[in-house]
Structures are given as structure tokens and as C-alpha cells.
Amino acid sequence: REGHSLHEIIDGDEPLRPIIDFDLLVEALNAITPKLSSGQAKNLLCRAFRDTCLEIFPEWDKETMSIAESSDEKKISLHVLTFGMRLPNIAKVSAFTELVRKKLPAGLQKKGIIDNIANIGSFKSFSLRILGTPKYDKKTDKHVRIKKVIRPKDGSIFDFMIRPPNDDSRVIDSPLLVVPESEVNRCSKENNDTSSETTQADFDFVESLLGENGIEGYTLSFPSDNIPDLFPLTRNSPSHCPICDREHESDNGYILRNKKTYRFYCYCANHEREPGTRNPSVKLTISETALQREQKLPSPTKLDRSKISDPND
Template identity: 70%
Template sequence: GHSLHEFIDGDEPLRPVIDFDLPIETLNAITPALSGGQAKNSLCCAFRDTCLEIFPEWDKETLTIAESSDEKKISLHVSTFGMRLPNIAQVAMFTELVRKKLPTALQGNSIIDNIANKCSFSLRMLGSPKYNEKTGEHIHVKKAIRPKDGTIFDFMIRPPNDESEVIKNSPLLVVPKAKMEGCPSTNNVTTDAEFELHRRV
């Protein structure tokens, strides 16, 4: 079995993305009670508000939502094809701004996984399933929720030929020096989004 991932590293501009995983068990334990729809809604509103704070001309029609939920958890990737940030460290800062806007019960690291807090990360491509090693099944196919008729490129983090605006000098995304030095410089490395096919033989 295999699933297709977009692999992100290096210091090229990229789109902000939020990786949201909320187990239904956790959702049901939240007081005051929150429905799955309300949880999704608060995430999308927090993402939208953060985009507008950083880039007031941002077009909310460029918001993208992909889902791979099942009966046990709500799983979303929220992004936008309407702007990019200069580097991975700033996407990590963006994620923290979104986290702060969520109801406290949804702020946990296990729910909002700041995947950009590393030098590189990978995200499953649209239409790609997760491979369950125990059962050998392909499960949780990542589906487009918004825009419904979007192409795979709308949902990528660093698609080829992306001409959306790069937001360079947002005071909200100033990265602490220590964070900047955490990743080795990759200026000499080609950093086009590589497709990695994870095969399990």
C-alpha cells in the first residue's frame, strides 16, 4: 500500500496550513458542549481572522479545507491559495496565532499539531488515503470540502508556479532568532516540492 505525500523543506515561500485532529471522545468531553460543526467552524474562523490580520487584502474565497475524518475523529487540513509566507518558521508562528483564537478546549497540541515546527514536514496529497498497516486497508481518503471542485494544486502547500502574494514583513510573524538558527541552511539545495511515494513492500 502507499499514499502520496507532498514533502516540504528548505526556505522557499509556502502557504500556511493548519493540521487539525480532534478525537470524537475529546470533543464529547468538552464543556460547555461543542458540536463537531461548531469545532470546525471555530477553526475556519480563526484561520480566516489570522489571514486577514496578516494580509488585509486576503480573499476569503481562497480558503481551502480538506477532510479525512471518520467516526472516531475529525481530521482537517485548512489552508489558502490566496497568500504565502516566506518560510516554514513563519508558518509555525501563523499556526500559533490561529491556536490562540480557538476556544481553550481546542488549543491542545494533540488537536492543533504545529507540523511546521520542524525543519521539514510532509502532508498527504488530496485524494490520497492513509494506509493502515495492521489491516492492509486504505482508509481516510483526504477529500476536498472547499472549494469542492478545486484541483490538487489548490490544496498543495508549495505547488509549482504559485503566484500568490508572499507576505514578507508582517509584525505578527516575527520569528525569534533562536528559532531561525534551528534549521540548517538549505540555500544550495533544490527545494521544489518533491513528491514522495511512501511504499511499503
């Protein structure tokens, strides 16, 4: 609706369109050397996106590239995607984003300019503002920077969505879309000797941990079957991130459970970490009240014998 921020919520690991979320403060643009105009920065991004699409799918039609803008005098903000193909999952979109980033000049590769909203991992969920709607500024309680069409001028709203209904575009995979092993896979391997089925009591306990530790601005979800120890956190309002020590407006997070330990992770911090280091996290501490609730949770029960029936029975 006009005057309200509407978002497309992406959850689950079905095929989706590659998307680049580009945010560049004019102040940061002016500090880049050699100098770039705003038009040059936009063109470089779109060319990098085009070239990456052609690398992974030589038959890709460049006329299927969609560009939406919500810039103002202080910030260049673009969403670039294509309705001419889809990628198999969110992790592949993350790898696609990194291919685009590497094609940009060094000054445009800096942290925070291209927001890898997909990140690495099939568990990711995120949202994207719908075309024609403004961004809500919590500080001023105003709606600003309406998302407008750049191309195609005659496109429908579905051409600017990541996972629109009834999308039959071709799903493309490529050996160029390399997905590194995630932090979650490492943690899941450590926990493979216990039952990780999540009950409503588990969910309520994790929700209480968020409140106890001042983690706000997220909607908590149940873990997926394939990653049973990861609780997705989908951003629903701006809030302060204890890892990045700044306010986030769109970055999501997650909680990892390792036996009786719970840690909070931020996707933005994961992306900005130094190469070769682990994803930064915050251990969620338990107050006495929360601890009492946690102690009431059922403990995993190990079987005394193999699940295979005794042939002598």
C-alpha cells in the same frame, strides 16, 4: 494513485502557503466544556484561520481558503490552507499556526489537536497527504480515511497543496508573525569556532547512530549550508518516539551535532514542552563499533594564522 498514500514533500525554506493540520478525537471533543458539536469545532477553526489571514493580509480573499477532510466516526481531521497568499518561510508558517491556535476556545488549544507541522526554524521539512488519497494504517495494513474536498468544490488538486509548481501568489510578511530564537541558533553559536562541513563519512556515522539507538521511521538528510550542524529527519513511516514515548505518524525530527555529541529531537516534543524550558532531547550513545568509525572521521583543522595574506610575503 487510488488505494495508495501519496504525499507532497516540503523541504527547503522557500515561500509556502500557511497550513493548519487539525486532528481531534471524537472522545476528546465530547469531553470539552462547554459542549461543542463537530460542526461547531470545524467552524471555529475555519473562522480562526480566516481571521488570522485577514490580520496579516487585509487584502486577502476569503474565497481562496481551501478545506480538505479525512474524518471518520472516531476522529475529526481537517487540512485548512489558502491559495491566496504565501508566507516567506517555514518559521513564519509556524508563527501563523500559533496565531490561529490562540483564537480557538481553550478546549481546542490543547496539545495534539493542532499539529504545528511547520514548527519553528528554517530547517524544517515535512509532508502532507495529497488530496484524494487514503491514509495507510500500518497496524491493520489497510488504507483508510481518504482525503476529500470540502471547499472549493471546483478546485484543482493544486489548490490543496502547500507549495505547488508555478505558484505566483503574493508573499506576505507581517510583524505579527514573530519567530522566537530557536534551539538550533543557540547550538550553532556554541559551535562557531570549528569547521562544520559535513562529509559523506559524517552522514554515514549519523545514520549508524540512528540504527544503534533504535531511531526508526525517518529519512536522514544532509544539513543545510546555513545550519550545518542540524541533520533533518523526515518521517517516512510510523514509529515509536523515545522522547514522547508514543507512536508518531507524521511528526518529523532532527539530529543536532555539538562538537562530538549528537542529540535526537522531536518536533512534536518541542511543541509540547513547557514554556521557558529547553527542547527535550535524547543523547545518541555510541557503541564500540560506531565509536571506532567516529574516531576515523577527520578532525577540524584550525589555521595557524589569519586567512588574510601576510603583506610582507
